[in-house]
């Protein structure tokens with residue numbers, strides 16, 4: 623027989639679950655946007671902690687559920703939400719611990735993609751489930767006891783996440799070696815062993831560009847791709863949101879040098895559009911052009927078609943979806959770089 627918990631305990635449990643769900647969803651999306659190690663570490667740790675923390679409230683939630691089922695039969699999408707949540711947690715942990723194991727890359731679909739799809743489904747089911755069951759926060763949630771409870775829950779979630787990390791290390795699981803973003807190493811210094819990845823729907827073009835069209839205010843220049851290998855070398859990490867990363871020596875021409883050779887009056891706070899023959903595009907701040915490379919080579923060899931031949935963008939510190947492949951056009955624009963979709967649309 624379940625403990626006869628007071629009504630308010632049920633409401634608090636639901637509010638706690640909702641907070642953890644929203645935190646997991648928010649940090650999950652953020653985890654795809656961050657590229658540099660320190661913010662990535664924080665976001666990814668918060669994501670793992672929030673997700674795993676849902677498990678801590680299972681004993682209380684099961685009381686709430688049993689009580690509700692005594693009043694009326696199961697309904698309102700609660701069961702599907704529960705199943706989706708368990709599968710989301712399972713695939714998240716499978717990715718975090720398993721890495722390149724058979725579970726992670728079976729049928730060519732990274733388990734992380736399955737996780738993200740399940741996470742999105744969980745989010746949708748959560749809206750349906752919580753809609754007619756508004757649990758209003760109360761002032762007493764922030765009294766001393768309320769804060770103590772929230773603090774205990776927070777500490778518990780972090781402890782659970784830490785236990786997971788310790789487990790990967792103690793068992794020697796591949797997960798112990800993943801990057802701050804959660805990605806696993808694949809094909810460092812060996813581009814042929816690096817996965818070929820498209821963001822959503824793009825495909826390797828049949829006829830790659832033979833020249834690069836560079837546009838600056840008042841000028842348009844066609845640069846033969848053969849002229850783009852200027853010997854500028856960046857050693858940089860390509861980190862795909864599909865859960866893998868690779869370090870390569872990329873060679874080509876620094877974007878600021880290329881733009882300077884074409885035009886003079888570059889807008890001080892402008893941006894630069896890097897556009898693929900396929901239409902895939904990203905806009906970056908012009909002020910960062912000195913840290914960007916248009917690469918024709920990786921590890922001393924010309925890029926393969928899959929990896930962006932004849933020329934691709936190398937954007938150190940940014941996630942893979944910024945590294946536009948098969949670049950056909952580079953255009954300086956007098957517009958803020960953030961005026962674009964936060965993630966590519968194709």
Ligand code: HEM
Pocket residue numbers: 643646647649650651653654666669670671672673674676710711714715717718719734737738741742744745783786800803804805
């Ligand atoms: C309700 C929704 C979600 C829940 C409950 C959830 C939960 C989890 C859990 C428990 C882990 C394993 C963490 C660990 O073992 O350390 C994980 C990993 C991960 N999740 Fe989610 N997740 C959700 C949605 C998402 C979404 C929408 C995204 C991306 C758009 C995402 C991206 C990731 C990434 C990148 C990892 C790997 C992090 C790592 O290696 O530590 N998740 N998730």
Ligand SMILES: Nc1nc2c(c(=O)[nH]1)N[C@H]1C(S)=C(S)[C@@H](COP(=O)(O)O)O[C@H]1N2
Pocket residue numbers: 816817818819820821822823824825860861862863898900902928929930941942943944945946947948968
């Ligand atoms: N034109 C174009 N460029 C693209 C993509 C794409 O779909 N189309 N995918 C991006 C993503 S998500 C990643 S991770 C890298 C993958 O580079 P690779 O295939 O050389 O490993 O390319 C990026 N550049």
Ligand SMILES: [Mo]
Pocket residue numbers: 819820821861862863864942943
């Ligand atoms: Mo990617």
